[in-house]
Amino acid sequence: MKKWWSAAAVLVSLLLMSLGMTVCAAESTILKGITIEGVDVSGMTKDEAMNALTAYEAKLGEETLTLKIGDQTLDAPLSSFGVTYSNEDAVTSALQVGRTGNVVKRYKEQKDLQHNGLNYTLSRTANEEMVQVYVQDTCTKYDQDAKNASLTRENGEFTFVPGEEGREINVDSSVRAIVDYLENDWTDGENFLELPVQVTKPEGSAEDLAYVKDLLGSFTTSFSTSSADRSKNVNSGAKHVNGTVLYPGETFSMYETVAPFTAENGYAMAGSYLNGEVVDSMGGGICQVSTTLYNAVLRAELEVVERSPHSMTVHYVELSEDAAIAGTYKDFKFKNSTEYPIYIEGYTTSDKKITFNIYGKETRDSNRSISFESVLVNEVKPNTILRDDAGQGLGYKNVSAGKTGYVAELYKIVKVNGVQTDRIKINKSTYKGSDRVVTYGTAGDPTLSENLRAAIAAQDEALADANVAAANAAAAAAAPVQ
Structure with missing residues (x-):
């Protein structure tokens, strides 16, 4: 019995000595043989191990x-992906290996480390x-x-x-x-x-x-008076639309088809309408493309979803036959309202004409025909506005021609066997006019200037002209004889 107690005492002493040596070496560091995700953290403090893992994970992020x-x-x-790791939990666990539990447990863990090592895997989030x-x-x-x-x-x-x-x-x-x-x-x-x-x-x-083989509608306009840049825009617009296939129920957007208006997309600066005035803009003239297609669509009798008139009249079609586009707030859209696909052909010619043809399957009666009539509803003549310019001398007169405003309607005339059976209003369009502005110079003789400004204030053009004539006569009388 005494021999058994003596052997146990020796064993415990050996264990304590072994553990004591390990603990004394570095009680706050991780024991040798421990890795975390393959990173050797042996002999490291908690902070050192955390830094090592942070560096490893930064590299892992690449x-x-x-x-x-x-x-x-x-x-x-x-x-x-913002991946984070359970670093602290793993380091805390690593620090506890061989240091917690009873003496036998600690001894066993340390011996396992010496023979097998231990690797912790990190959980990722x-x-x-x-x-x-x-x-x-x-x-x-x-x-x-x-x-x-x-x-x-x-x-x-x-x-x-x-x-x-x-x-x-x-x-x-x-x-x-x-x-x-x-x-x-x-x-x-x-x-x-x-x-x-x-x-x-x-x-x-x-x-x-x-099924796409029949010509359903066609229309042509001329741009023969257009500049080279405007002609380029019309040509580009026709090319962007050409070859479009629409299946039954699909909607075509002119803006989405021809945009963006950039040089890379084939456009140049040319005149267009903006707030009732003609200004240069990228793609100026594209409205003639949409207008020509609009008229082909009307003749194919497809459903028009969206159409807007220009702010002022255009010369290449009759009133109410135009279709303007401007940004995304004015677009020309139509739907393939037939039961078959349709194909849009668009092209320009050397004599500066643009044509759109719409092909599909013809289902309309052969004895039925349609035509279109533009009807003037109202005409608004321009007002005359008199203005003075103190920077110009007496006798100066400049006239800016006004533009007549119109209200018009477009009708579709349907005939069967040559006899009219229907007259359908397609749209009503309003085109703004512009004032006729007459500007007079008022710098010079105080009395004549005051008389002229009084005539301008009264908006009396005849009286203003009489004052200008008087100013011119006075100037001629004062001029030295040659």
């Missing part, structure tokens, strides 16, 4: 997660808001709209062009997939994740587009 989006791949930096922003701002750029089947027309013949599938990333599902992968599946080395996308099928087939 690594990438390869995202597959359809047939495209994207290398996303880990730092984009992704910042879901940052993941959401990354997916929304970056991944969705890889979305592709489906390209519907279309047609080309050359030498009077149509050629079928097959469509292409589109894809659209599922944002919410992708966010969940990225967060789950980062928190549960991330490993050292290459990391690859395929994001969920929805495939969109193109619309149209060769059979659908085979």
Whole structure:
């Protein structure tokens, strides 16, 4: 019995000596053989271990997660996802190894470290808001709209062009997939994740587009008086519209089709209407393109969704036959209200004419015809406004011609077998006029100037002209004889 107690005492003494040596060496440091995510933290204090892990994670943030989006791949930096780690928990646990519990437990843990070592893995948490922003701002750029089947027309013949599938990333599902992968599946080395996308099928087939062969409506206007820059804009607009295919129920927007108005998109500075005045703007003249198409649409009897008149009259069509576009607040839109696809052909000619033809399947009766009539409803003559200019001498007179304002209506006349069966009002349009402004110089003889200003104040042009004549006569009488 005494021998048993003696052996136990020796064993305990050895354990205490072993533990005592380890504890005395560095009681506040991590024991040798411990790593965290492969980072050797042996002999480190808590702060030293935390700093080592922070440096490791900063380097880790430069690594990438390869995202597959359809047939495209994207290398996303880990730092984009706001990943945080359970550093403090891991360091605290590492510090406790071989230092807590009874003597036997501590001894066993220290011996295990000597033979096997111990590696802690960190739990990761992704910042879901940052993941959401990354997916929304970056991944969705890889979305592709489906390209519907279309047609080309050359030498009077149509050629079928097959469509292409589109894809659209599922944002919410992708966010969940990225967060789950980062928190549960991330490993050292290459990391690859395929994001969920929805495939969109193109619309149209060769059979659908085979119906497009009949001329439904056509219209031509002339831009023969246009400058080179305005002509360039008309040509560019026609090219942007040419080849458009609209399926049943689809809406065409002139602005979306021909914009942006930049040099890169084929436009130049030219005259256009702005607040009742003619000013130079990029793409000036594009309204003639929309006007020409508007009239072709009317003759094809498609549904007009949006149309606005110009602020003032234009010379290339009758009143109420125009269709202005200006930014996004004035657009020309129409819908393919037929049951078949339609094709828009647009072109210009060397003699400066622009034409739009609309092709589809003709379903209207052959004995039925339509025409259009512009009707003047009201005419507003310009007012005359007299103004004085103290910077000009007596005898000066400048006249700015005014412009007549109009109200007009457009009617569609329907005939069957040559007999009118209907007269339908298409639109009512108002065009602003402008005042006739007469400016007189009033610098000079005080009496004559006062008389002229009185005539201007009374807006009496005849009296103002009489005062100008008197001023001119006085000036002539005072002039030295040659």
